[in-house]
Amino acid sequence: MAGPDFPHAEYENRLETMQTAMHEAGLDALFFTCEAEMRYFTGFRTQFWQSPTRPWFLILRRSGMPVAIIPEIGAELMRSAFVGEIRTWASPHPDDDGRTLLADALRPHARIGMMMGRETALRMPLADFEGLRADLAGSEFIDATAMVQRQRMVKSGAEIALIGEICSIASKSFGAAPELFREGQTLSEAFRAFKIELLKNGAEHVPYLVGGAGQGGYGDVISPPGEDRLEAGDVLMLDTGATLRGYFCDFDRNFAIGHASPDAVRAHDTLWRATEAALAAARPGSTCRDLFEVMAAIVGDNGGDVGRYGHGIGMQLTEPPSLVGFDDTVLQPGMVITLEPGIRIGPGKIMVQEENIVIRDGEPELLTRRAPRDLPVI
């Protein structure tokens, strides 16, 4: 068993900061159903969340250690995590998949915070949640999304070090592009070669690898690879979210196969300049909207369909905040974000370019090896 990913003190700090916020918000408890918060507060990390069969619950109270209410299958691993109490049941269960245990644990609390806002999900059967709410008629469920997201946005030194390490691994892997990608190769072969390179260079896992290729640009940025072959004049883009101990990088690189069209070269240069402008503007006190606007001023009205020019990263491939016109989140030292301007090249053709940075006092720190200004040709 691997043991927790960070020293005890890391989890103590997370809990203490959250409990202070709970106190200020007048919340008696926080109730979580999703992987990210379970892992953030306890260090419990397993790919077993891939199985949708069983729900997992975590409760934080205003004081004291976290309480995990989980299927028996997870008890052994949970014993090595940062929790005060583990209550288990035999899951799957014919008619009570944790609900009674959950109701008992939450009943003493009048004001219960939950993730129910932007970028959240309810990872338990809706019918069970509604049953729980009926069981707890004396309690109020309150949206705690903003306070939890606000805390998680600012990363600790240990978190930044991990994200930096996986960014270095992915940068090194992209550096091997001339040996990995070639004309005549299918996209699916190219993706497989890149995935293996990431693992060889030390990535633990590659939960996200998407991209595209096409003459002078690509049609979308979320496709799985097909059996089309790379041709001279194609622009190939791979966008990867690889992980190390559950922390993500998230960035892409573009490569011209054989030769690059003038439009593709110009688009790549424009994106590079947009990112430069964002790097120059990324200072504590600036807002996400500011970063969006300096990039938008350079790429013009051709931002493509991604809907934003960057976002937070960390335990999830994408986290708040969003670099978008409506997000007034103020940048703070320790925030780790992507800069991801996009541009439309022609009908159905776009290009994107992405870097991962940490907001610091003064200049931001690049975690990725900066994309070259000139579209690389391989």
Place this chain on the structure above:
Amino acid sequence: MAGPDFPHAEYENRLETMQTAMHEAGLDALFFTCEAEMRYFTGFRTQFWQSPTRPWFLILRRSGMPVAIIPEIGAELMRSAFVGEIRTWASPHPDDDGRTLLADALRPHARIGMMMGRETALRMPLADFEGLRADLAGSEFIDATAMVQRQRMVKSGAEIALIGEICSIASKSFGAAPELFREGQTLSEAFRAFKIELLKNGAEHVPYLVGGAGQGGYGDVISPPGEDRLEAGDVLMLDTGATLRGYFCDFDRNFAIGHASPDAVRAHDTLWRATEAALAAARPGSTCRDLFEVMAAIVGDNGGDVGRYGHGIGMQLTEPPSLVGFDDTVLQPGMVITLEPGIRIGPGKIMVQEENIVIRDGEPELLTRRAPRDLPVI
């Protein structure tokens, strides 16, 4: 872009079968928020679901083609999917992340089926769902979990072929164990080597790889690998859910490092015999409970903490049904399930063994290369 994973007729059949069931259940629409149902009914496949930022919605009506209500970023890929209509919005959005579009599309329908039962989640903000329900005061939301799960349990020939292919790839990869695993290697090195082997042998992705190692057995079956080194006398177990075009295998293999203890050899043999008994009982008309009971009779009261002895597989690592005492699901030809008996060897030590099979008229078909009766020593 890859294009849909199956011919048009596959999706037509899925839709038609579901619409017949909707008619029988008196449902006017089905409303989905999760990846599996979106992909099952439309063929829309992307790892972009890794990003929790944006919700994605699918609506089936009692007649006509599926309607996708999705962020603009997915429109290009969705155009190649099996949908009649695509409605998009710029997401993330400051205050309406698809809710108005969704309400407009669902308003005409009085009885709306949803996944809200066992093994489901709500992949959209709870507050938005509650808002939607308030918007649609004239409509009733009804649990449609059972009817959808019942349909998805029985796989088509094309689905079985894909699962069979990924099972073969993983079987071949486990066959390379003597070259991949060795005394002195860290668990994390062993896992990485196995992941690379899976990719080289043709796996598209390895979303799930867990396991453990310890003297004569292991403590739990869901851990990520640590830096402990394999020692002589350890039993090493790797459990993988690798995928091909989004379809999973899910099985494990055990290996003794250097030499095997008599207890470990006996446990492995017992699990092998339990699986033989299940293979002999796995006939159309038998129930999941029957399979559970024949295995339980052999492993005795030492079943460990997994809570069941197998489950469905397909588009998800684990799907209904469950091989457990309370599941009366009747086996039908085309169901693809795992047989996964577990046994307790000593204090804090268990062993598991897993195969993937298809229920057929007559004998079931093994998709995995059968584990040897004797615990292999490497």
